[in-house]
Amino acid sequence: MRVKTCLASIGLWGSATVQAARHGMQAFESIHSAPDGWKPAGAPNPGARLDFRIVLVPVSAPQRPWPLPLASSTPIVESRILSGTNVSDPNSLAYGQYLSQDQLRDVMRPSATGKKAVMEWLTASGISQQNITLDGNWISFSSTANEANFLLDTEFLSYRSTSKPDMTIIRTRNVFLPQSVVQYVQMVHPTTYFPKAPQAISPAVQYSRKVEDINSAVPCEKYTTPQCLRDLYKIGGVVPNNDTSGFIGIAGFLGQYPSHLDLDMMIEKTSPWAKGANYTSYSLSNGTLDESRPGAEASLDIQYTVPLTYPMRSVFYSTGGRGELVPDLNFPDQASNFNEPYLEFFKHILDQKDTSNIPHTISISYGEEEQTVPATYARTVCDQIAALAVRGVSVLSGSGDWGPGSTCQTNDGKNTSRLMPIFPASCPWTTAVGATTGYAPEQAVRFSGGGFSDLWPQPWYQKEAVDGYLSQLGDRWSGLYNPKGRGFPDIAAQGTAFLIIVSGKEGGIGGTSASTPVVASIVALLNAQRLQSGKPTLGLLNPWLYSLNGTGTTDIVAGGSEGCSGIGYKKAKTNRIPYASWNATKGWDPVTGVGTPLFDQLLKSLPTCDTIKQTPVYSVAVGPRNVQLSMDIES
Incomplete structure (x- = not known):
């Protein structure tokens, strides 16, 4: 098992180093500082291109508090499907009635309100519609460094690797989202993520x-x-x-x-x-x-x-x-x-x-x-x-x-x-x-x-x-x-x-x-x-x-x-x-x-079939299709 652990003081939300947000923006993610191994190398070219992915919260997810409490669940797929359909419960008649890709996409689709809010936020922030791709509850888009700074109310910097000086990346330490969209966004990737150059692991063999x-x-x-x-x-x-x-x-x-x-x-x-x-x-x-x-x-x-x-x-x-x-x-x-x-x-x-x-x-x-x-x-x-x-x-x-x-x-x-x-x-x-x-x-x-x-x-x-x-x-x-x-x-x-x-x-x-x-x-x-x-x-x-x-x-x-x-x-x-x-x-x-x-x-x-309890089953609409859900839903 290749397991890793690490150093540096990091909090997802509420770090003491989080910059002040402009009006209407809310802290979404932050790190205390750039990890060891990377040093700031100044502002990037304002026109440098960055690629992002946003994952939207599915419409089936319950209303969630924000920021998310660390030691509690964020029930999204599991609350509606695994606990809801009982397709994995061997004591349910719904056991094994798995979803097709289309049915799953229906359940995981973002709300129309959320999708509209996020798309309007992107375009209003200067992201060209032609640079945005929507795939289910995933949004991919590219922007310039300047556009990303305004979009996420942050400051992207170039960081240089201390071990490989010719390696630089563009990252930020703080991410803010508009209060009007934060409840609809599950993840923005990558922003505070500092990658490493690929190298083989040396297992103890x-x-x-x-x-x-x-x-x-x-x-x-x-x-x-x-x-x-x-x-x-x-x-x-x-x-x-x-x-x-x-x-x-x-x-x-x-x-x-x-x-x-x-x-x-x-x-x-x-x-x-x-x-x-x-x-x-x-x-x-x-x-x-x-x-x-x-x-x-x-x-x-x-x-x-x-x-x-x-x-x-x-x-x-x-x-x-x-x-x-x-x-x-x-x-x-x-x-x-x-x-x-x-x-x-x-x-x-x-x-x-x-x-x-x-x-x-x-x-x-x-x-x-x-x-x-x-x-x-x-x-x-x-x-x-x-x-x-x-x-x-x-x-x-x-x-x-x-x-x-x-x-x-x-x-x-x-x-x-x-x-x-x-x-x-x-x-x-x-x-x-x-x-x-x-x-x-x-x-x-x-x-x-x-x-x-x-x-x-x-x-x-x-x-x-x-x-x-x-x-x-x-x-x-x-x-x-x-x-x-x-x-x-x-x-x-x-x-x-x-x-x-x-x-x-x-x-x-x-x-x-x-x-x-x-x-x-x-x-x-x-x-x-x-x-x-x-x-x-x-x-x-x-x-x-x-x-x-x-x-x-x-x-x-x-x-x-x-x-x-x-x-x-x-x-x-x-x-x-x-x-x-x-x-x-x-x-x-x-x-x-x-x-x-x-x-x-x-x-x-x-x-x-002999081991499955005769649990009543009813049909619940999920998008344009029906998915069989058991009545004995676990909370």
């Missing part, structure tokens, strides 16, 4: 030697292999049919890319049943497609999903760029920005009209501390994941590799001690995957990330399970986390000593980035089985997973996580929280979730 004894068995006591995982999690008995089983998608970020040659060697050494297996690659936003320099992260993802799901199709999406960053103590400069471009990746998937072009399962082995991602950006990405759920897609992401936290210090200028949740695992519409180690029995591994979100409240599907854990926890860590927040992870799997082959050399790697493709592969096989049986995919897994009450999983009750040691990334000094940890306990816990999967039992426990 020790490559031992060239691959030898290609036909020899690899003992599970030494390395975790696909065969070890098949045996441990009872994976078998299902052979996906490529014509009807759909496909699994693997997200690739940060210049990471796998190698077909390495995959062939890995399969020959560890997975003979998958001989001849392959994968397809797609480049999004100029993503890397260079097999001459494969990355350990991408190699890990492909070398486990491909053999575990064989002969199902596997698609690797290489997405270029970097996501938004709010620096904190571990990563004080943008040269350390490893935030992933989730926005571009998820939007590409959602833009596919034909469901045959959409993976039914997505594995994401990346993440960052929740506080380092601008809240407007994080909520927009989480809404996209919710939108994928109502199109029948199961999204899984790693829970992080720093236990209860690494920085353990807020970046709001107060430097308050805090246990740190990980994004996007903290988004309620992902299935977050923790890590275990050992075989007899499995136990929680100390680095397995977990905790409680500071952005999203506890979702309905995990209330009983998480409240049970909190009642055992009592006052321990009181004030250091949000007990009303979404708890994660949801599930776990092996996460240590994974054998991989990179550039012809074998070595070991671990992390929740190893656990995630394992669970994603199991979910992909379940989704394939449902498709082959003429049934809809599982979509959002969590309501079904928690409703099983332990069936289909092995409860992990030994071990625990560790973190908050006072030493962060690159030896940065951080707040120390003595003995900070989450322990594995009976039932759900914030280190292994509900436990590790047993494929054979999960297969038998898939939702069927």
Whole structure:
């Protein structure tokens, strides 16, 4: 799991450095100062062109306060679709009645009033109509630096990289919006975001030697292999049919890319049943497609999903760029920005009209501390994941590799001690995957990330399970986390000593980035089985997973996580929280979730017509179409 944290005092709203707004304007977003690694280089050319994207609040969203309270939900897609349609509730007749792209666009469309207000604001501020593109609730436009200054009541400056003096960008530290439009805008991107030049991550992997004894068995006591995982999690008995089983998608970020040659060697050494297996690659936003320099992260993802799901199709999406960053103590400069471009990746998937072009399962082995991602950006990405759920897609992401936290210090200028949740695992519409180690029995591994979100409240599907854990926890860590927040992870799997082959050399790697493709592969096989049986995919897994009450999983009750040691990334000094940890306990816990999967039992426990309650269903108009909504809507 590639997790990052950072430094600099930042607040989204109300920073002491926020400039005074002109009449009728309201603070929308701000950062305390430009992150280390960037220095102001004067005003840009007034005619310099800037490209922006605005995400509008859907008409289905409830009225929201502004500024948004940090530790509360911003229900947009989820309030109307996931809680409203019950398409992800296995106890509802609406279960599996997923939306088409057109139906989803109807639900996510902006209000006519909001769209009109924002468009009038843009044109009245000097933005030419021909430079504005409206796509659903997304508005893209270009402007000059001067126009952007007036539009957002701010001052864009040129900033020069201290490590690469020839690299300059144009950014601002404060964003204001008219009071007449602020309630209709969810995100303006990019404004306070300072990117970094692409560079490969250097994972902690020790490559031992060239691959030898290609036909020899690899003992599970030494390395975790696909065969070890098949045996441990009872994976078998299902052979996906490529014509009807759909496909699994693997997200690739940060210049990471796998190698077909390495995959062939890995399969020959560890997975003979998958001989001849392959994968397809797609480049999004100029993503890397260079097999001459494969990355350990991408190699890990492909070398486990491909053999575990064989002969199902596997698609690797290489997405270029970097996501938004709010620096904190571990990563004080943008040269350390490893935030992933989730926005571009998820939007590409959602833009596919034909469901045959959409993976039914997505594995994401990346993440960052929740506080380092601008809240407007994080909520927009989480809404996209919710939108994928109502199109029948199961999204899984790693829970992080720093236990209860690494920085353990807020970046709001107060430097308050805090246990740190990980994004996007903290988004309620992902299935977050923790890590275990050992075989007899499995136990929680100390680095397995977990905790409680500071952005999203506890979702309905995990209330009983998480409240049970909190009642055992009592006052321990009181004030250091949000007990009303979404708890994660949801599930776990092996996460240590994974054998991989990179550039012809074998070595070991671990992390929740190893656990995630394992669970994603199991979910992909379940989704394939449902498709082959003429049934809809599982979509959002969590309501079904928690409703099983332990069936289909092995409860992990030994071990625990560790973190908050006072030493962060690159030896940065951080707040120390003595003995900070989450322990594995009976039932759900914030280190292994509900436990590790047993494929054979999960297969038998898939939702069927016999298990669905006869909940009354009525039809509610959504735009020009009707969507089936259950009456037992969760609040």
